[in-house]
Amino acid sequence: MPEELNYVDWFRHSSPYINAHRGKTFVILIPGEAQECDHFSSIIHDLALLDSLGIRLVLVQGARPQIDRALAQKHSVSVFENGYRITPQEQLLDIIQASAAVRVQLEAQLSMGLSNTPMAGARLKVCSGNYVIARPLGVVNGIDHGHSGEVRRIDSEAIFRLLEDDNMVLLPHLGFSPTGEVFNLKAEDVxxxxxxxxxxxxxxxxxxxxxxxxxxxxxxxxxxxxxxEIILQNNSLPHFTQVALEACVAAVRQHVPRAHMISYNENGALLRELFTREGAGTMIDEDSYEQLRPAHIDDVGGMMALLAPLEDKGVLVRRSRELLENEVDRFIVIERDGAIVACAALYPFEQENAGELACLAVSPDYRGLNRGDRLLKGIELSAKQQNLSTLFLLTTRTAHWFIERGFSETSLTTLPAKKQALYNYQRNSKIFVKTLR
Incomplete structure (x- = not known):
């Protein structure tokens, strides 16, 4: 029974993520190494689950180890330059054949539907084609890269039509030119x-x-x-981690909202990364123009302007400038272009190993992009660093938002004694608590 309850609890807590991801488009890079790992069948099942939840999937297929073996069998040596495999004419056919074999295997596994497998009843439609238009790299630093190329454009219009018709789209690491040539591309670039x-x-x-x-x-x-980028400059990462992180940074610098690195060696990593608050990998986002940081005295004016409308509506308890100045070290803020657009506070009760979350507010002009979640995550992290085991809050208007994020309603008697003594019965606030793991 406890295991069943744990499953029910996980499923309930994953529902906000299920709703948030439905209808969204995810591009997932599956390198050739992943297709040879022990958990690849589970990865296939996880992809089928995402498809069933209404997530639109574009899979990019790599084939490095398979190509290496194909060339080795022909006693042919691969030469790499700046991360690109140089592709002479005499190797092109072997590379195409190795890539095609990987693609067919992937399509076959996505077609499984045996009654005794997690994909029972799945009806996945997988489409692939000449959707990647490429051009040759040419001669770089005096080295002719042969049939190695770079992406010229993606036929996004054709892919959109396929996605809208509930197809999963598979893009190989091969690209095609208007002149009918085939080019070997870096899967990360695709x-x-x-x-x-x-x-x-x-x-x-x-x-x-x-x-x-x-x-x-x-x-x-x-x-x-x-x-x-600072970590990349240190150049101390394992090779494939370096390559993956470079790709993630390149994507978010070109306005992809989020990029994620997860391990194909970890069973269920994709689901954990997408449907749990803790995740399973590293997420990279483009928020260099926004900063989540501790508040300081110069922020008080911006915090007052942010909190005042909510205080006027009775959502938050009114705080004077003097009180905010005295308690500013309890606050964290999100600053954007010099303006305070969100804030929250943590008041520790060390004797009870508990902390109060208070004053969580986001400017109406900047709601969205999970700023409230970022604040909550920052407060939870601070509470854990102070060895607090529970987080509680009092609210009159935003109960459902906190329930969706793991809080449950509790009674006044569960609060620290000092907080009970200060409870305002006229406001009749509801009390919620969350255990910090």
Whole structure:
């Protein structure tokens, strides 16, 4: 029974993400290494699940290890230059054949529908074709790259029609020119351009590692593009992690809202990354123009302007400038172009190992893009750093928002004694609590 309840609890908490992702377009890069991992059948099942939830999928297929083996069998040596495999004419056919074999295998697995498998009853329609228009790299630094190319454009109009007809689209790492030539492309380049030109909501890259780790070995669950670029400059990442992170940064710098790195070696990583708050990899977003940071005294004026309309409506308890100045170290803010557009506060009750979340507010002009969720995540992180085990709040108008994010209603007697003594019975606020994991 406990395991069943854990499943029910997880499913309930995943519902906001299910609703948020429905109808969105995700570009997912599946490198050749992923197709040879122990969990690849589970990855296929997870893709089928995303399709059934109404997510529009564009899969980009890589084939590096398969091409390496095909060329090795012909005693042919691959030469790489600046990350590109040089493709002479005599190797092109072997590369095409290796890529085609991978594509057929992938399409076959996406067609499985046995009654005793997780894909029972799935009716996936998978389409592939000449949707990637390419041009030759040509001669770079005196080196002729042969039939290695770069993406010229993605036939986004044709792909949109397929997606609207509930098709899953498969893009190989091969591109075609208007003159009828075939070019070998970097799968990462195809994925980036597909995400950019399709205006996808996410680019997701399967890689060997879960994501990017700090010097202490802790996984970064989220990085803004600026911080990711600093990490890349240090050039201390494993090769494939470096390549994946470069692709993610390139995508968000071209206005793809989010890019994710997850591991094909971790069973269920895709579902955990998309449907749990903790995730399973590293997410990169383009928020260099916005900063989530601790508040300081110069922010008080902006915070007052942000809180005043909510105080006038009775949503928040009124706070004076003097009180805000005295408690400014309790606040975090989101600053955008010099303006305070969101804020929240954490008041710790150390004796009870509890913290109060208060004053969570987002400017009406800047609602969206999960700013409220970013504030909540920042407060939860701060609470954990202070070794607080629970987070509680009092609210009169926003109960459902917090319920959707894991809070449950509780009684006044569960609050710290000092907070109980200050409870305003006239406001009759509802009380919610969340256990911090």
């Amino acid at each position: 994925a980036i351009q597909a995400a950019v030109q399709l205006k996808a909501d996410k680019l997701i890259i399967y890689s060997e590692e879960e994501g990017v780790f700090d010097l202490e070995g802790e996984l970064y669950s989220e990085l803004v593009a600026h911080d990711a």
